[in-house]
Amino acid sequence: MIEVRGVSLVYGSGPAAVPAIAELSFSVEEGEMVAVVGPSGCGKTSLLLLLDGLVRPTSGQVLIAGEEVRGVRRDVALVLQDAGLLPWKTVRQNAELALRIQKRRESVDGILAALGLSGFERRFPAELSEGMRRRVGIARALALRPRVLLMDEPMANLDSLTRERIQNLLLDLWWEMRFTAVLVTHDIEEAVFLGQRILVLTPRPARLREVLENPGMGSQEYRGSPDFLARVRALRRILGENG
Template sequence: MIEVEGLTVSYGAGRRTVLALAGVSLSVAEGELVAVVGPSGCGKSTLLFTLDGLIPPTQGVVRIGGQMVQGVRRDVALILQDAGLLPWKTVLANAELGLRIQGRRGDVREVLEELGLAGFERRYPGELSEGMRRRVGIARALALNPKVFLMDEPMANLDSITRQRIQDLILKLWQGFHFTGVLVTHDIEEAVFLGQRIFVFSPRPGRLVEVVENPEVGTSKYRDSAQFLARVRHLRQVLVESGT
């Protein structure tokens, strides 16, 4: 579904060039949910931006569904690192924004209900908790009924209970909607809970240093299993050994 070959991305020009990603190759199968971990500034958001067509590769190619990514696609949705809500628009208008930008119509109320936001349609982001704002960001992306769902730290800076709730929600949505998902996270437990494979990146310029297989994702009570703890320990060790 997603194929990345020799992806290099640099920002700026001349002496001020910053190399963000260096020669990254990876692929994600249709319907697979993967996690991307790596230190701050290693190019995780940059990877998602190129997958979403917002930033062109400096070198290399990115293909989705066999087609080169050139600009934003209707079947790919991105949740931005800070949810990216417009404070002057209501919950409903924010959730509809993605559809509107694409010139599409659709009913987001069902999605809002699914995410526990029914009754808050007319509220503004400033009137919501941080966890609710994140869910509005998820609703906006989900309303597009995307084939590919790119998530940039959708749970960062949330308390651990809310974080777990949203993790459970993402798992449930993935099991229900069968999208192909790429989740960027700083959190090791979260990567193990949601990533069938976990891509580990080096410090900037980001290179793919290791892929941890984690096929138990989505199995019953995985978070409470001994297998889960063992995988968390393994991933932590990989991160230490790779100097990240």
Template sequence: MQPVGAVAPLRVDIVEKTFRSAQGVSVTALKNLSFEVRQGEFACLLGPSGCGKTTTLRILLGLDRQFSGSFQLPEGGSNRIAAVFQEPTLLPWRTVEQNVRLALPKGLRAKNLDGLFDTLGLAGMRSLYPAELSLGLARRAALARAFATEPAMLFLDEPFVSLDGRTAEQLRHLLLTVWSARPTTALMVTHNLTEALMLSDRIIVLSPRPAHVLGIFDVRLPRQHRSPEATSDLLLSFHQQFPGVT
């Protein structure tokens, strides 16, 4: 891959991605999917369930190489990539702290993580094992593991799905707190429009399968001013730009 300039550190141009179903039918998941995410920007991929959002992330993470097209990841800084998935994927035989430190390069595994654990409300959980955590706390540990690496690029695949509303809202605020302390280029998959409006700088709106970009919604309002009333106005503006998209 070629280095990407500061204007567009993440560039995606997937011409086509197809796969075979269990019945042997060829299914096109992505078709002419192109977008960019700017340096230090938090962007959301918004689209209906099954449209190909997670497939896109799998391609960008190098987990799926069977596609036509290209993409360019950020270069510079740590050059590290971190991901937070729908499941926390913590090693059950390691403590919370051990799970987080295992993600670090060997030379950084002794770094001070007190601030990160404090911010995420994990200071008293560091010696616990995953089986001793609620799903919400396990998701916090997964966020800690991702941010501890100080990545150049952060991918998130619906990290708050299946949580109750209150817990999901708490984790969204925690995510913003940690990300704001050290903004990194981030791309998050979601089908929750309110979540996207709360978190992102820009929303990349995808069509139903095969996914392509319907358009971009710029969330110009600073995050500290996104009150429930302001979010209602943003929802109205979004639906005016993208009628029929929920």
């Protein structure tokens, strides 16, 4: 579904050039959920911007569903790091935003309900908890019924209970909606809970350092199991080696 072929990305040029991604290649199968981890500033957000067509590679190719990505696609949705809500719009209006930009009239009621936001449709972001705001951001993306869901640290800076609840919701929705997902996270346990495979990137410029298979992922019971804890340890070791 997603193919990244020898992609490099350099911001700017000349002496001020910042190489963000170098010779990166990987693919994600249809319906797969992949977690991406790597040191802060290594190029994770840049990778999502490339997949979403908001930034073009300096060299190499990004393909989605066999087509080179040349701009934002209707079937790809991005959840931003801070949910990206507009403070002057209600929960419903925020959740409808991506649909309306695509001139689509579908209802967001179902997805708001699935994310536990029924009854809050007329509230404004400032009236919500941070966890609810993040869920509105996820609802906005999933309202598109995307084939590909890209997420940039959607659970960062939440308390651990809220984070686990949203992780569980996301797992349920992934089973139900069967989207292909790329989840960027710096949370090792989150990567192991939600990634069928975990791509570990090097420090900037991002290259593929290691791919950790994680076939046990897929149920809430996985969290805390011996297999889960072993994967967490393995991933911690890989990341620790980088300093």
